[in-house]
Amino acid sequence: MVEMKDIPGEEMPSPDKQKSIIDELANLQLAVGQTWYLLSSTWYRSFKRYCDQGILGSHAPYESPKPGVIDNSDLLGGEDEHLRSSLVEGVDFELMPEEAWNHLVSWYGLKSPSSAISRTVIENGCYVKYLKVEVYLLELHLYMYPQKYEKDCVRKRFSKSKTLEHLMEEMKAIFKIPADRETRLWGTFGSEMQPLKNLDTTLQDEGIYSGQMIHIEAKDEDGTWPRVLQTSPFALPAPATTSTTTPGLCGLSNMGNTCFMNSAIQCMSNVPPLTKYFRNKYHLRELNKSNPLGMRGEIAKEYGEVINTIWSGRNTYFAPRVFKQKVGQFAPQFSGFQQHDSQELLAFLLDGLHEDLNRIYKKPYIEVKDADGRPDEVVATEAWENHKRRNDSVITDLFHGLFKSTLICPDCQKVSVTFDPYCFLTLPLPVKRQKVYDVTLYRLNPEVRPMKYRVLVPDGSCVMDLQNAVSEITNNAVAPENMLLTVIFGSRVHKIYQASETLTSVFGKEEWSIYETPATSVNKADSKWRFVPLYFREKNSTKNLITGGFTCFGHPLFLALPNEPITYDELYEIALKRIKCYLKDDENIDQGALGDPDTEEMDVTPTTGSGMLNGAAKTTDIDNFDENGHVEESPEPITCQPQLGDEAPKKNYLFDLSLVYQTGSTEVQKLDKKKQEPFTLSPQACVAMDWKPSVKKHVYRGEAEEVARHPSVDVRPDMKRAVELRDCIELFLSKEKLGPSDPWYCPRCKDHKQATKKFDLWSLPPFLVIHLKRFSYNRYSRDKLDNLVKFPKEALEFNQFVINPKVGHQVYDLIGVVNHYGGLGGGHYTAYCKNEAGQWFDYDDTRVSKFDGDSVETTAAYVLFYQRRERTPINIVPAAELSENGAAAAANPAVNEDMEVN
DSSP: OBOOTTSOOOOOOOHHHHHHHHHHHHTOOOOTTOEEEEEEHHHHHHHHHHHHOOTTOTTOOSOSOOOOSBOOGGGEETTTTEEOTTOOBTTTEEEEEHHHHHHHHHHHOBSSGGGOEEEEEEEEOSSSOEEEEOOSOEEEEEEETTOOSGGGOEEEEEOTTSBHHHHHHHHHHHTTOOTTSOEEEEEEETTEEEEEOOTTSBHHHHTOOTTOEEEEEEOOTTSOOHHHHOOOTTSOOOOOOOTTSOTTOOEEOOSSSOHHHHHHHHHHHTOHHHHHHHHTTGGGGSOOTTOTTSOTTHHHHHHHHHHHHHTSSSOSEEOOHHHHHHHHHHOGGGOSSSOOOHHHHHHHHHHHHHHHTOSOSSOOOOOOOOOTTOOHHHHHHHHHHHHHHHOOSHHHHHHOEEEEEEEEOTTTOOEEEEEEEESOEEEEOSOOOEEEEEEEEEOSSTTSOOEEEEEEEETTOBHHHHHHHHHHHTTTSSOGGGEEEEEEETTEEEEEOOTTSBOOOSSSSOOEEEEEOOSSOBSSTTOSEEEEEEEEEEEOSSOOTTTTTEEEEEEEEEEEEESSOBOHHHHHHHHHHHTGGGBOOGGGSOHHHHTOTTOTTOSSOOOOTHHHHTTOOOOOGGGOBOTTSOBOOOSSOOOOOOOTTOOOOOOOOSSEEEEEOTTSSSEEEOOOTTOOOOBOOOTTOEEEEEEOHHHHHHHBOGGGGOOEEOGGGGOOOOOOOOEEHHHHHHHHTSOEEOOTTSOEEETTTTEEEOOEEEEEEEEOOSEEEEEEEOEEEOSSOEEEOOOOEEOOSSOEEOGGGBOOTTOOOOEEEEEEEEEEESOTTOOEEEEEEEOTTSOEEEEETTEEEEEOGGGOOOTTEEEEEEEEOOSSOOOOOOGGGTOTTSSSGGGOTTHHHHOOOO
C-alpha cells in the first residue's frame, strides 16, 4: 500500500460519518482551475456498500467488507499506464473533488502512485460556455520540421484549454530551440498542413484533436522559412484533384473519432433536393441570422461549404475541419474528439439547418389546442398550419411530418388528441433485451449435489423472474417462492436479494447462487423458520484484527433454524447434518491423526465415522426429506432441548461454532458449548463453522464442494434473432402506459396520471429518416442490440400505417444507411448511399468505393434514409423568388453581403 506523503493520516471516522463527509464534498460546485480526481466505480461501489448497510437487512451493523486501498488500476491501460479510452462517468469512474480525495486517501491509502489520476476543471465550449472536468487530455504528436518519421515524434498530453502560444513554448523546450528564435506552428488536417497563426487561441477553439501531428518550424539564420525555400519530401500533398472525379464521390478525413459526423454528412449529401439547394447557394438567400434559436447562419454556411466541396468533382477526400469546429461551438457535446452518436449529430444538424434557414423571422405565439371532439382532419390541418407559421424552411419542406398523439386518462377516461410535427421516426426493436445468468442452485437436502444452470431473463427483470426461470429449467423441482437469491464473494454472502428487487450487477460478473428455502415462510416475525448463512472457516496460525484469526473457505451454505431459542448442541447437529456429504467415510479417515495428543489445536477428540452422525441428537423436521429432495413437513418442530435439571451429556465436536457478522470475521454473539442453555440468534448473525487444520485435512472432503453442470451451461443462447422493419413500426404505433416518472397532467382530474399513450402517423415527409433504437443506457449498464433488422431496399409501403384517409400513395425507396460497427463508447461509423443514377457506394471516411446494394441489409444498420416516390421531382426554390411578402430577401439585410454565387 502506498500512502500519499503530502496527506497526513487522520483517524478513520465511522462508516456513516465517512459517507456524510464524502457525499457533502462530492456536491461541490465546479470552478475553473479546481482539481478533481478520478475514482474507480468498482472501488467506490464497495466503499458505498461498506458505508450504507449490511447485506442482511437495514438493521445490520456496519460490518460489510471494507473496500481496501484505493485501486484505480482498472481505469489504466498500456505500458505507460495512461487512462483507458471510452470510459464513462458513473459506470467506469466517479469524479471526486480534491478535498474528498484527500480524505479517502488518508483513510484507505493508495495501491500505487499511478492510482492518483488528477484532472482540472476547464471552461468548455465557445459560444455556449459550461464547466467540466477535463477527463481526457489531448495527446499530440510533436515534430520539429522537416522531421516526419515515428522515431522523431514526441508524444505529449495537453489540456484543450491551453493556448497555441503555450504549445509553442512547450515545443521550443522539447526540441531545444532558443527562446528568442522566431518559430511558427503547423497542424496536419487530413492530408494538408495548415498554419496555426492565432497564438492566443485555445487548442479547443482551434479544433486541435488528440493524435494530431503538430510541427514547429524555426526560421533559418538568413531570415527565411525552410518550408518556403525547399520542396521537402516531408511536405504533405494537397488533396488529390482530378477532373475525372465523379461529383459526390468525395471522402471525408477522420480527424479523430469523427466517423460519426462523416457518415451523417454523406447520407445528407445524397438527399438530391437538399444538395441542389446548397449547390445553387439558395441557402445564402435564406440565412436567418437573427433567429434566437439558430446559430447566426454559421452552421448553414459551413454545411454549404462542405456540400459544395464534396460535389465539386475536384477532391477525392478532404477534412471538414471548420464545420467540425462550428458544430463544437454551438453544440459543446460534440466538441473534442471522442466518439459520439451519429443519430444525435443528425438531429442537431437538421434542427440547426432548419433554424438557420427559417423563413419566419418573428414567430407568433400560438396556443396549442386540444381536439375536443373535432374531426381529425380539421385538427391536423390546424396543427400543420400553426407549425408552418413558426417553422418554414427547406428542412421543413423535406423532412417534417405529422403525428397524431392520443392520451387517455385511466381514471376519468378523458381523451386528449393533439397533432405534433416530427423529423425522425425513432423505432424500438421488438426484441426483449435478455441477459444470461449462470446460477448455482443449492438444495435443502444435503444429499443433492449443487447444480449450475444457465437461464435467460429479460433485461431489467426482477429477482422473481430469475427464480421462475430457474424453477422452469429444473422442471419445477423447486418452487420459485422457495428460493433465495444471493451474490457470493470471497466465500461470504455478499448480498441477499428480495424477490421484488430489480436484478442489478454488483461486480460486473457475479457468482449468483440460489438456495432452496423451506416450503413455509422464512425470516419473518411470524414464521417457524429462519434461514441463516453458514460459513466455513479455518483457524490461522496467527490472529489479526481483520480476519479474527480465521480464513473463510469453500462456498457458504444456509441453515434452516427454528425461529425460537436453540442450544449449542441443537445448532451443532443441524449444521453437522447439513454438511454430512462433505465428510469422509469411516474407512477413509486417519484415526491416528485425529487422536494425536501432541496436536495442540485439538481441544477435544472428535467422534468419527458413524459416530459423527448416528450419535447426533434429534433435530427439527427440516432435516427430513422425501425421495425428491423436498422437505417433509411435520405439524410441530421436534425439539432436542435438555430437560430442566438434567446435566448436558458430554460431547465431542468436529468443529466449533461461532455467530459472526456477514463479513465472517467479527463475532456478533459469544457461544459456549459447555453451557447448554437455549439462546436466541441475533437478527444479524451468521453461523461460522470453525475447523482446525488437522481435523479439516483428515475429515473434510473438498471435492464434495464441486458443482455439477447442467447441459444448459454449455449452450450458447441465440439472443440476436432477426426482426422486420414492419414489426418495429407496429411496436412504435402500439399503445403504451406512461411510467411513474413520466406522467401526464389530466386537465379534468387536475392531477398527473399514468395515462395510456398512442402514436399514429398522419402525414409523411418526402424524405423519411428512420432511427433504429439499438442503444440503451441506464445507471447500471450500457447495451447495444445487434439483431438484424430486415428492411426493404425498394417499395416500402407506408399507407397501411397512415391513418389519414386522404393521403396519397406512400411508397419509399432506400437511399442511405448509417452503419455502426462495434460496441458502446467506441466502434466505427460508415455510410451506404445511393446516388441519383441508382448506384450504391460505401463511404468509409476517406475511402469511397462502389458497393453492391443487395448487401445493404446488415446488423450494423442504424439510421435509414428513405425517399418517397413522387410523380414530379421536388424542386426547392427560395422564398424570395416566390413572393415579396415572405420573410426572405427584403426582410433580411444580410442577403446581399452573403451572396457568393460564382
